Amino acid sequence: MIDFEVLTERAAHEGIERIGVGVVVRDASGRFLMIHRAADDVLPGLWEYPGGHCLPLLAAPCHHRRPDLREDRVNPRDDIRLTTAPASRTDPPALVVGVHLVLTEAHRVLLGRRRNTRYAAGMWHLPAGHMERGEPVTRSMTREAEEELGITIAEDDLLLVHTLHHLDADDGRSRLQLFFRPTRYNGRLRNAEPDKCGELRWWPLDGLPDDTVPYTAHALAGITRGSTLSTVGWAG
Template structure:
């Protein structure tokens, strides 16, 4: 075998002028009067045991609205059409744990079909409605930040960035 036949491409280090690689998260803000639905995370690498909105990540090849409707079905067993999603907050989050830039999108459905249930008990130990003004102390910090912004009517915020 010719040594040149085994040449593999190598990754080039990113530079400051390269476009950022973003992780895109989608979060469902289900409210009832002044309460919001949160789930206690279980068996997860991130924030196990903490309260968080029903959420997930955008998968390759799908728009963010489809990501959100898919996550609602997977986690809560409800159906939401993409047209029934309102973007209520955008959070640009610099994750202190891994240094990755994350764009967190928070959607509120105008309506949905089905009965809410914990469809992923292996990832969520319980679902509970919490008053928006008094979230539990062990809520994922960026989730609490975004919900406070939503209550104030803010549609954009950042967390974890210097300055």
């Protein structure tokens, strides 16, 4: 097995860091190369590569060795000095998955003005967030609803009303944006994260503010038309 103490001790020098019960390997520039999952994680004993490729630890390919890593500090069978070949067009893509809550009332939709955020600060956006490791998208959505609006939603009460495949022009990343409408919820709507949201307001679906996040406006227009799938940012 990998000696986690060795990895932790040499993390800064070797580009290896401990994360929860596993370890992450990065190259000299900090780019993610792979993650090893320990016994109580989702995929025990596997190296996972960008795009979802997984191989048993001892079968992980070794493309080059780091000469500055002391041979006597690790089990020679556990090659932690690994890099992967550049991703090809045939590799499965690594998607960022976003979740968005569509709350409507009398042809109006609830939007929040983003505040102190790296993305779209000052713009209007649906209550939203990202899927986190170890949770299904339905749990991601109910968690975000509770964190941002102070309401609880049962996962079975979520309806997927639109899927948007978004190619982000800013960073070139491919994102799958999911839009859910709850059939019911418990609690009183409130701005539960005032440090991230300046205000909440109901806006007419046919009269969204000009400074709405563009892909959000696109998705809401599609939802109004009854469209369940669209793309944004792709050529053609």
